[in-house]
Amino acid sequence: MLKPADKIIQTLKSKRLRITPQRFAVYSNLLNRSDHPTAEQILKDLNQDTPTLSQATIYLSLQTLRDVGLVREVLLEEGVCRYDANTEPHHHFRCHCCGKIEDIPWESFSNLSLDKLRSGLKVDQYEVIIQGQCDRC
DSSP states (O other), X not given: OOOHHHHHHHHHHHTTOOOOHHXXXXXXXXXXXXXXXXXXXXXXXHHTTOTTOOHHHHHHHHHHHHHTTSOEEEXXXXXXXXXXXXXXXXXXXXXXXXXXXXXXXXXXXXXXOOTTSOTTOOOSOXXXXXXXXXXXX
């Protein structure tokens, strides 16, 4: 059975990516959290252990991971880009009070009908974003 670090290395290699310490750290960080962090939050988190990482390095790593399909950008609020290592289809709930973001299973909206869209529109993908108040608030 592979150790978590070995799994990350294997995954990065399967996408033909060079294994850099920075890329490894960014991807590992995202895999170990479910809060959909911003690049700045990842930088702050990683700089606790490796204070030499730059914001540009974080953005480049995230862009590369996104481009090969290991990470997806999540836009839940205007002007804020968050990142998610869960690339399986799912939706999101965002609490407008505390800002907590929660994954919603794809099947929750299995009856969603796209056939009422204007003729000529061709849907490649979609995501439902629910905003409201969580049970902690």
